[in-house]
Amino acid sequence: MVEFSPEVIDTIIRAAALLGAGFAMIAGIGPGIGQGYAAGKAVESVARDPEARGNIITTMLLGQAVAESTGIYSLVIAIVLIFTI
Amino acid sequence: MKDIDNPHKVQKEILKKTYLISLLPIISSLLAGEYDITLGFVFGLVIATLLLRLKYNNIIRALSMEEESAEKFIRNRYFLEYALYFLVLITAVRHARLNFLAAAVGLFMIKFVVISWSVIDLIKDTFQSKIDEYK
Numbered sequence: 277m278v279e280f281s282p283e284v285i286d287t288i289i290r291a292a293a294l295l296g297a298g299f300a301m302i303a304g305i306g307p308g309i310g311q312g313y314a315a316g317k318a319v320e321s322v323a324r325d326p327e328a329r330g331n332i333i334t335t336m337l338l339g340q341a342v343a344e345s346t347g348i349y350s351l352v353i354a355i356v357l358i359f360t361i
Numbered sequence: 362m363k364d365i366d367n368p369h370k371v372q373k374e375i376l377k378k379t380y381l382i383s384l385l386p387i388i389s390s391l392l393a394g395e396y397d398i399t400l401g402f403v404f405g406l407v408i409a410t411l412l413l414r415l416k417y418n419n420i421i422r423a424l425s426m427e428e429e430s431a432e433k434f435i436r437n438r439y440f441l442e443y444a445l446y447f448l449v450l451i452t453a454v455r456h457a458r459l460n461f462l463a464a465a466v467g468l469f470m471i472k473f474v475v476i477s478w479s480v481i482d483l484i485k486d487t488f489q490s491k492i493d494e495y496k
Contacts (some may be wrong), residue, residue, distance in 0.1 A: 282495045304443055309453030315423050320377055327425070329365035336420055338367055338375075338475050341413060344439065347445055352465045353445045355447075359454050 280337060293361035300357065303350035307343045372417055376410060379474045380477020383467075390463075401453055401460035408449045412442055413471055 280288070318336050322329050364370040383406055403488040419438045425429040446468065453464035 308436050308439040308443070311439050312432040315435035316428045316432035318420075319424055319426065319428045330368055330414065333368040333424070334365050334371045334418075337413075337417055338479075339385055340416060340420070340435075342472050342475055343362070344442070346471065347439075347443060348465075348468060351443070351446055351450060355450050355454055355461075 289361065293357045297354040297357040300350045300354040304347040307347040310343055314343075331356050368417065372413065375471060375474055375478070376413070378478065379406070379410075379471050383470055386463075386466075395460075397458050398463040399458045400458055401463030402467040404453065405449065405464040406458055406470055407467075408445070409468045409471050412445065415442065462493060 314336060318332050321332050364374070383402070386402055390396075390402065395485055415438075419435065425436050426434060449468065450461070450465065453459045453461045
């Protein structure tokens with residue numbers, strides 16, 4: 277069986293943490309696409325029913341504020357992986 | 362949720378509730394003498410408030426555009442906001458006087474309030490409809 281020195285193991289762990297951080301950042305792309313799609317549909321809805329503008333803005337604001345949480349979760353995890361390991 | 366037709370009022374209400382709830386961790390960390398937690402939390406909360414205002418302004422601007430350009434505009438602005446979140450979290454990690462986790466929780470406070478407000482409203486509505494059914 278191959279035995280690794282502690283330095284090599286440390287390097288492998290560090291590389292794995294950085295790789296994990298990179299993978300975690302993929303989760304940041306999804307909310308952007310989703311928010312853009314929602315904005316397009318909101319414009320369409322306002323054009324169809326201008327009286328519902330206020331309602332649409334509120335729903336969109338709250339929806340977008342909550343939707344980006346997953347992106348920030350991934351950011352927090354990536355930063356923890358980069359700076360603490 | 363009252364005044365759903367008035368986004369400005371809803372935004373103010375959310376911020377008011379967020380600050381009220383945030384008083385609890387701020388006061389308890391101050392009393393415990395953990396000033397880095399207080400600073401980190403307030404830092405995250407201030408940035409979250411400013412980014413909510415920015416989001417509101419972006420949405421108002423996007424609604425005056427064409428469908429495709431609004432989609433692109435909001436997507437690009439999201440990535441800009443994401444970069445700002447990144448800078449805030451990096452600052453919290455790098456600065457010794459700011460607690461990183463407290464800053465992250467401060468950033469999430471508005472989202473927690475929105476979700477819990479919706480859940481409470483849902484429970485209230487369900488309870489009210491059950492009472493109406495019983496009557």
